[in-house]
Amino acid sequence: MSEPSPTEQPPVDPEFGTLNEALAHFEIELEQPQVELLDRYREVLWRFNEQINLTRHTTLAKFVGRDVVDSLELAKHIAQGNRVLDVGSGGGVPGLVIAICRPDLKVSVCESTQKKAKVLFAMVEELGLSVPVLACRAEEALELSTYDTLTARAVAPLAKLLYWFNLHWDAFDELLLIKGKSWVEERAEARHRGFMKPLELRKLGDYPMLGGGESVILRLWRKETDEP
Template sequence: MAESPVEPEETLAEVLARFEYELPEEQIELLDAYRRELWAWNEKMNLTRHTTLEKFVTRDVGDSLELANLLDEGERVLDVGSGGGVPGVILAIARPDLKVSLCESVAKKAQALDQMVTTLGLNVKVYPARAEDLLEATTFDTLVARAVAPMRKLLYWLAPRWDAFDRLLLIKGRNWVAERGEARHHGLLKPLELRKAAEYVTRGADAVSVILKIEPKQDD
């Protein structure tokens, strides 16, 4: 059963300000519209566990803005396993210069995403497909992912498709070192270079997150 949202006592603008996130007013309005759409769809299917404004800001917006800092202007970005649209939809709102696409293999979730971005008026393409299938015919600069699968599984799925994108940015929690070890054990990192692109503490909590940059090794 999807979790019911808690009726906000503060506005989104107030919660963003409380956690010291500064965004233009029009972006805050779009984020709030997205949040309402996401929570409404969450009553019908399980799209998010973050059904308070504080969690939406500190987890979803916070992670997405950290990721946005690592993307170059105009990049073609694919959100792999987008689910309810994080981080892809928030990236499209916070960085309208990006060419953001969402990939979601569960058909009903992809339909919900498509209706959400249409309602919000965002120029975001939604692909109802698995990323590894989509990448057979479509190319991107950067793939991004959060809470999709363990690193080992994700790298296994993407292993044949590195000619279709330049790098993968993964948002991971404190277990990322163990996930890296598992991926190495299975030989999945041998042709790749993994670096920690960012490390940050979730605002309002003591949880440490990282953004990992994974890309093919360059020939010497």
């Protein structure tokens, strides 16, 4: 077997015995009640994952190093008390993780795949979270209510997201996205299709991913409004 080249980083998936150990490894500090609720969420997520495909992150290292890290990096940029709609929540990342770690926020989760939406309902009920679950497309949700912040991770390329929300910017103030290294190409495609003309985009930060690579946080908002 050949050795990895200097530019390639082999996958890293350290083993941990408890969620507290994994959080400490990634230098994440949470109140113990939040840790306990987060661990319950992980257990419920993995249990449902045996019935329906919700996540590939089925080790403590991947759960914390990808799901929790992504969610908390995103949450850093959400103002206190904001009304948040998480788009395409799937198994609850980042929406439910943000709701657990940022109880000051008013988080709703939106999932158009009915099987996954039913699982979200069940998870929210079992965990006792005050998180509305919307079993519909985000565009339909935005026709019924308004939000301060929309969030999304691994839902669709930027151009497709902006196509979906093109007629709904009156219903929310900002869009926060977790993207990978292809975000520059996605921005170019969105510009080519004309979706960026009325919008501002700012890269808020970047951080390494477990196993190599980099994630970025992007914020988009309408030009005629003040920067959030």
